Amino acid sequence: MRTTSSRTSSRTATWTDLVVAGRYRLLDQVGSGGMGSVWRAHDLRTGQDVALKVLGRHSSTLLARFVREQAVRVSHPHVVAPHGWAAEDDLVVLAMELVAGGSVADLLREHGPLDAGTCALLVEQLLLGLAAVHGAGLVHRDVKPANLLLEATGDGPPHLRLGDFGVAAPVADRRFTTVPGAIGTDGYMAPEQARGAPPEPTQDLYAVGRVALELVTGEPPGRQDVVPSHPLRPLVERLLVPDPEQRIATAEAALRLLRRLPVPPPAGPPVPDRLGPPPRGRRTTAGPGAVVDWLGWAAVAGLAGVVVGCLWVLLGWTA
Template identity: 85%
Template sequence: MAAAPSRTSTVVAGRYVLLDQVGTGGMGSVWRAYDERTRCHVAVKVLGRHSSALLARFVREQAVRVRHPHVVAPQGWAAEDDLVVLAMELVAGGSVADLLREHGPLDTGTVALLLEQLLTGLAAVHAAGLVHRDVKPANLLLEATGEDQLLHLRLGDFGVAAPIADRRFTTVPGAIGTDGYMAPEQARGAPPEPTQDLYAVGRVALELITGLPPAHQGDVPSHPLRPLVERLLVPDPEQRLATAEAALRLLRRLPVPDADPPPVPDRLGPAPRRRGAPTLPADVDWAAWAAVAGLTAVVAGCLCVLLGWTP
């Protein structure tokens, strides 16, 4: 059990003690925090400058509730005065993007291991009626491991997730996702479908095999995982593998060697015990948030009811 940080640190909603900033993203900054209710360290997103679209994305992400060993979904959120935060499990090993940047192409067994964990997590997401829509190495988080531990992948960042085939979360002809990882129909603004996530898995798989991002990828090379990757990257969604479970069945039939993964370091280090209040990003309009924080809770509740999500 982690030790509680100093009581003089900034505490949000009487629960989350902000400790140190560990990252940034499109929605604001990411902080390590101490949850005084569970007595564990967590990650919290602190919402930055907002627009109606950013606020809707924040509300949508906090409504996602998927509990699975290979998924990192929000645990809760809080708004107090000039702070609005979204809390989730703290994953200390960085991302698959970090792993690729440091080690290049991965061995066949490690690629298969990561794909199996990703597909298992996606199966749970799809079973919950959601499409992730932004599967890419930067959103595949890794637990820190020792020298003899296998990799443990966690699918994160549900900021653009949407209910399956829900046209309310589709902008035509705008594309929602990341260039290169989006399925052709997703790039054309098609309603959310699980097969779009599976196409992205194919792009991720090819990147794990070759070390090349989608913009530089060519045909699938000769490789033990080629039958799976080719079925995931079929341009026609009607001919693509239809479900994560189907992809898992095919993956498990392929002859692959045991994984020989590189170790994943703890990229965060020990949690600090800070007495002073942390310095929050200078470009955040916290005064404006003071006026809308209460309204945000109302918007969140209404959106959850509208979509049939249960917090």
């Protein structure tokens, strides 16, 4: 999630207090991403505040990513996956838990290299989340600090949540391969992923190695050189093996190795609430023409399925 520009903010300011699909009242825009803007919203059905990812321009590529992400259903303390979607007029949204502590990218930008204990804790939590994702038959394919969200724990230990499943794919599903080219973020992709190989869990584990090295050194992949002497070095070296056949094969195996390493307790920086209290302006209700019934939007889901089917045939499922 990144800070929105004033131009984007002015363009979307009129959405504040809008009720989408009779359920989600938009409160304030808290960021933006590759698929569109991210809003804090009040769920009128549950009474909880949630994060809504609002789809941007509806190109075929963006629609493919949206359909792919909304299908992910992984419930785990270290994962943030969508728990529903809705649509109304030109707004299409994904609903997920609201995570208020920013991201690991924010933590690194503000504090630089982290202490060994905090590095180990964050890597452990990431591996736990990936174990659940891989157990569900998925490969995330875009593990990087910006997609590692943090709960606002204050002075307590950090609590990491793996998010953004827009390019996730079933394990070894060749329909999700781009040739030539690759799907992911440069620097964090495994060599075989960068060559367009089918999705495999070991590709996510290579990315964990890159993230771990960034936590240790404070340097992004483009400026990483060698693995320094550090308590996490044995794990990082095993994760960054170029040959996927020689790399650690599973998140569980990586966890076992990590837990054998002599690391101190975490002593890292606090994780503040970066969103602050939600605005509580006037309460609005959706007018008769504004509400799109959830059952009615089942037809939209069906249409999206047709579009995705066409993408498989015509585009080879490119991201």
